[in-house]
Amino acid sequence: MPGDGSLAGARSSLFSGFRVLGLYSNHVPHALRYHQKHREFYVVTAVGKSFHTFNVNRLGIVAVSNSLPDDITCVAADRMLVFAASGRLISAFARNKEVVMSYHGHQQEVRLLLPLGEQLISADSGGDVIVWDVQGGDVYLRLQFDPMTFDVSAMMHPSTYLNKVLLGSSQGALQLWNIKTSKLLFTFAGWSAGVTVLQQSPAVDVVGVGTASGRIIIHNIRLDETLMSFTQDWGPISSLSFRTDGPPVVASGSPQGHIAFWDLENRQLVAQQRHAHRTAVAAATFLHGEPLLVTNGADNAIKVWIFDQEGGGARLLRSRQGHSAPPTTIRHHGNDGKNILSAGQDGTLQSFSAVHERYNKNLGHGSINKKKEQKKKKGMSYTELRLPAITALSSAVTRQSDWDGIIACHRGRAAATTWNYQRSTMGAHHLQPPGVRRDAVATAVEITSCGHFAVVGLSCGRVDVFNLQSGLHRGCFGDEERAHDGVVRGVATDNLNQLTITTGSDWLLKFWRFKTRKQEVQLKLNTAPAKMLLHRDSGMLALALDDFTLVVVDIETRRIVRKFAGHHGNINDMTFSPDGRWLVSVAMDCTVRTWDLPSGWLVDCFLVAMAPVCVSMSPTGDFLATAHVDSLGVYLWSNKSLCGPVGLRPLPSDYQPAVEMLPGVTADAAEEEVTSEEADDVYQSAEQLGVELVTLSLLPESRWKSLLHLDDIKKRNKPVAPPAAPAAAPFFLPTVPGLTPRFTLPTEQEQDTQSKVLSAGLLSQRSEFSSALDSALQSGSFDRPLCLLKDYGPAAISVELTCLTPEGGGASSLLLAFIRMIDSMLARGRDFDLAHAYLVLFLKLHLQSVSQDSVAMAALVDLLPRMEAGWAELQASFDQSLCLLSYTKSALL
The missing domain is CATH 2.130.10.10 (YVTN repeat-like/Quinoprotein amine dehydrogenase)
Known part of the structure; x- marks a missing residue:
């Protein structure tokens, strides 16, 4: 397909950044x-x-x-x-x-x-x-200071010292300055070590000084006297904090992640929290007046410690932590698409919730089997007991309530580990293939759809089957316990546990019977595969090859059905959409490409700033999750096709994708551009969506359903006894006769000569609705009288419609105007329920008067076809919906 310059630099049509x-x-x-x-x-x-x-x-x-x-x-x-x-x-x-x-x-x-x-x-x-x-x-x-003589490394405001600031230097000296007068007040000689931390103590004039040599000095700056000092064996002091809720304790952080607690009264170490963080403690702060310590570090963790242990020790109260090293593998867990399993280079396995952070889980760090290697543990350090980082994982929710539902292989180890998602711990089994070489490494894992078996591929070419419930070895694929002549790059099983598919560095794709473990057929590939992924529902098998191409194999026909080329770097990972229509691949060329399998075309492509290393699409299709090089987060991209129609077209071979900002790090300028662009394209909803449709009013049913039963309502609400007049009314205000009560004051002449006979002009005064209806008949716009009727209650509407005839103070032209108003409502298709309710009440009150008026009768006859046509279309829609509902119910039964 020839290149289209108009498509160069276009943004992604399918995905938009959501959050990290x-x-x-x-x-x-x-x-x-x-x-x-x-x-x-x-x-x-x-x-x-x-x-x-x-x-x-x-x-x-x-x-x-x-x-x-x-x-x-x-x-x-x-x-x-x-x-x-x-x-x-x-x-x-x-x-x-x-x-x-x-x-x-x-x-x-x-x-x-x-x-x-x-x-x-x-x-x-x-x-x-x-x-x-x-x-x-x-x-x-x-x-201005000379960094060679006084390099400012810490700052603090001494308590009660007005306009004073204490500066510490990496050379060790301290200076007290008055920032209002710009004068140096005093210079402290220091302790022959660079100052890293300055912290005010609860006592006035006393500060805590942390040095690069690991010393903690409690110093009185008014007397220039050192009260006490402590030495930390874990390197420089990274943070200091004094406890203020009672016990005189100071906490110090170290670059190794340990925290020490020093008793200022007894001048000794009271407790220590080893491995509080996996990296240096960036800051540790006591909450004022509470036994709580808040810490954070470069290991991507925030922790709150509470001091309720005997001996002054602390325990972890709550924490928020992610990976301290970039993720290596991410996979969605379960069928709801809410949880994402993530394995990081730090060796931990975590579950991140796409709904809320309170549902996050930390499954911990893999460790050596305690029972089998108890002797080897003697003399081993804390880090040597941990397993290396996870390189591949597979999960199943079918039997996770009964036994472990996650299997993972680790860097440099032949044994695969199991994990329990519900207990958030490492599982009970280490799946060690029997009789393998020491240099063999597990490279690929897969859990069957039934959740009973695990298939493990090794670097020596073996493919072993284990039972997940017992952890026992159930056999190997191949005649000589060797499925491939090279490294196994991928294993997969179908939905019915009838077929097992393996691929290796020997350029072969092999199909095996799962039960007998006998080979059925094999395919020769053009180059060695790097990754393999099976979409079980559709039977499509995707292979990422070392020549930067993708091939798709149909496991039913055992033939290659699609080939995709376009990446310019190693393909790191790939994922299928839930319906099996799209294949999304990520590579070291920093692109995320979406391939349409039915048409065989590239339909979406965009660039990211950091190369993506793994990708996973939600089983519900709402989000795409990616992890990137040198980034600790898991990034979510929303699927635009679920929110509205998305026009996809084949992209040319020379397509130049645009760079998409990672979610959560969008620049301010881009946000302003998007905001202004959206403001110009704000969608205005139409008053009426279509000619064949009708729109109901937003009024409550009591405002128009009661119009047909006003007589019954009045009879029901009729008082049993007539109201009794008050003993003596204080005064009466004169009112103007008419439907709308108005108070009036007699003039001076009227006070002298008041007549008891009312003139006809006062009796014939029209209401506001009648006047608006008369004006609308002349102009042809009936919006004003309709708005007045919507504001009235059922009783007021009855009075207004009663007064339309000449006997009620109206005119015959008002009858025609009211019919024209109903006709305009039906013509526009709006307020369908009000138009019918008003017309029924009108005919109930004035049918005899309308029949004697030829003009009004002709308008009423012209109104009949419009009413019948509108109701016929509405009834047809009702009948169709009821028919579909009845058919659905019968099919379910």
Whole structure:
């Protein structure tokens, strides 16, 4: 197909970014703030170019900020605003989302922020310390330091020290400055080690100093006297926090992920929390007046610890954590499409919910079998007991309530592990193939549709079958216990457990009988396959080859039915749509391509900034999930075809896809463009969708159904006894006679000569509806009288229609005007129920008068065909719907 230049750079027609799962924190220390009105603590963590706000009580996400141009390097918060620095720019956020002020002035990257009342103090890597006016954004003070002699590495405001700030340096010295007078008040010599943390203690004049050598110094800055010091054996001090709810304890964080708790009264180590985080502890902060500690780290985790253990120890109260290393495999679990299994390079297996974060599960890290290798564990470290990262996994929900329903193979190990989704733990079995070489590695796994068996392919060419309930080995494929001459690249089983399909690096695709494990047929491929995926419902088998092409094989005819070429890099993963119509593939060329199997064409393609390594489509077809290189999250893309009609057409071979921003990291400029574009194309709903359709009014049924039963209602509501007159009425206000009561005051002449006989002009005064109806007959627009009738109640409508005749104060022309109004309502097809209800009441009241008026009678006769035609079309639709409903009910029975 020739190239079409008009298609170059077009956006994806099928998928649009929705949101990212599993991103909670990075290496930037968190900021803690207290909301006076809500009486609740909130923790702010940076995630790339934006920050997230969580409430500490439930660790539920409250807000996600707008994106900044660069990654956030530090965050700080006061009572009203959240400050975030990205590069040389500092931004102030209101309501945890919107940028309300930007501060420009730094020439180097900002790495420290300190809110102080109406001022904001910032320090960059070039030695500049700037004091900003928060409201106006002006520079209040600028201090310049030589990074070679005093490199600012920590900042703190000493409590009760007005307009004072304490600066720490990487050379070890401390300086106390007055930011109002711009004077250096005192210089502390330091402790021959760089200052990493400065923290105010609950006692006035006493601060905690953390150094790069691992020392913690409790120092009195008024007397320049060191009160006590502690030494941490885990490297530099990454964070310090003092407990304020009673016990005199200070917590210190380390780059190895450990947290130490020091008793200031007894001057000793009281407790320690080892492996609190998998990476360095970015920040640890005690909540004011509560026995809770909030920590975050670069392992993508936020944790809340509670101190209720004997001896002053802490336990984990709640946490939000994702992968600390990029995911390697993602697969949807179950048939509802709500849960995504994700295996990361950190060795953990997690389940992310597409509905809400509270449904997330962490199945943990695989470990060595304790019973069989108890002797080998002696002297082994904590990390040596863990299994390597998962390279491939398969899951089934058929029998997951009875036994393990997930199987996974690990990097460099021949044994496959089982996992239990419901208990969120590692399973009971290590599926070790018997008699294999030591260098053999499990490369592919598959669980049968019945959930009873697991098929494991190895790098030595073996394909073994295990029973998932007992973990026993049930046999091998091949005559000499070898299915392929090379590495097994993929295994699959069909819906009925009759067929097993394997492929390997020997360029062969083989079909086996599952029960007898005998080979039926084999296909020779053009090159070695890298991945294999079977869509069980349609019987389509997709193979990704090493020459960057895709082939689709029909397992019924055992023939190649489709070949796709277009990727310019290794194909990392692929997935089928639920109906088997589309095949979505991702490759190292950073493209996500959608192939239409019936037509054999590429129908959608888009680029992403980071190469996708795995992809999975929801069993319901609503979302596409992707994981990318050097990214810790799982990204969801919504399927546009489920929301409305999507026009797909074959894309040319020279198609140039456009770059789609990953969900959650959209730039501000793109958001503004989308917003303005959507504002221009806002859809305006029509008043009437079609000529053959009718529209009912939005009025309640009591406003028009009661019109036919007004006599019965009056008879039912008739009082038993006549109302009794009051003993003495205080006064009476004169009113103007007519349907609409109006009060009037007599003039001076009328006070002298008042007549007891009313004139005919006062009696013949028309109501507002009658006047509007008369005017509408002249203009031809009956909107005004119709609106008046809609505002009236049933009793008022009856009175208005009664007064249309000359006997009631109206005129014969009003009868014709009312019929014309009903005719216009039926012609437009709007207020269908009101038109019939008003006409029935009108004929009930004035049928005799209309029959004596030839003009009104002729208009009424012309109205009859329109009524019959409208009701006939409506009745036909009713009959058709009732017929389909009856047929459906009979088919189900």
